[in-house]
């Protein structure tokens with residue numbers, strides 16, 4: 639469960655990135671964050687990942703107030719999160735497989751286990767044949783799917799995706815969205831910022847923001 643209680647975020651000297659935002663997201667929901675550029679979507683995702691802290695209000699993740707997290711406990715906290723940020727930040731001098739193995743190696747998996755799980759994650763993203771390629775030899779859509787494979791390889795409880803279909807053609811955007819829907823079907827909570835009208839139109843739940851304020855929220859009746 640992720641809960642924002644009257645959250646505001648100010649960046650000095652005078653940017654009000656979020657004002658008085660409140661919502662709660664249950665385990666296993668797929669929720670979109672929508673709104674124009676600068677509305678505060680990325681700031682919300684960063685707060686859930688404890689990369690930004692609220693100026694006022696509370697952000698609770700599984701009942702835990704992220705403001706209370708000490709820096710030493712952040713890596714442990716983030717192990718349950720799969721982050722797909724706007725800049726995929728793949729390591730260009732390592733193979734696709736090595737990039738996807740990285741989170742597992744950092745969290746102490748054996749090389750054998752990391753290999754098995756990274757290959758399975760790549761297979762799931764339809765990239766098994768690219769395991770030995772280097773990121774720059776891949777298309778933008780393939781690189782984005784590698785970033786998703788890396789985000790899910792640790793089997794996170796929550797996936798945070800910032801504009802995961804931006805700059806992708808329809809086919810690749812659909813593959814990315816289908817993958818997120820499959821994770822949700824498996825019980826993973828997915829929070830996705832998007833400008834994509836086609837996906838927003840089919841979404842079960844959308845939180846709309848404008849200039850840091852919640853302008854409307856929409857949830858289907860099903």
Ligand SMILES: Nc1ncnc2c1ncn2[C@@H]1O[C@H](COP(=O)(O)OP(=O)(O)OP(=O)(O)O)[C@@H](O)[C@H]1O
Pocket residue numbers: 649650653654655673674675676677678679680681682
């Ligand atoms: N570290 C920062 N320092 C100062 N201002 C910031 C910082 N991060 C975000 N902002 C400002 O906060 C506001 C919200 O930014 P945010 O990135 O959350 O918007 P967004 O809805 O994700 O936009 P986009 O769709 O363009 O990615 C913007 O005015 C932005 O310039």
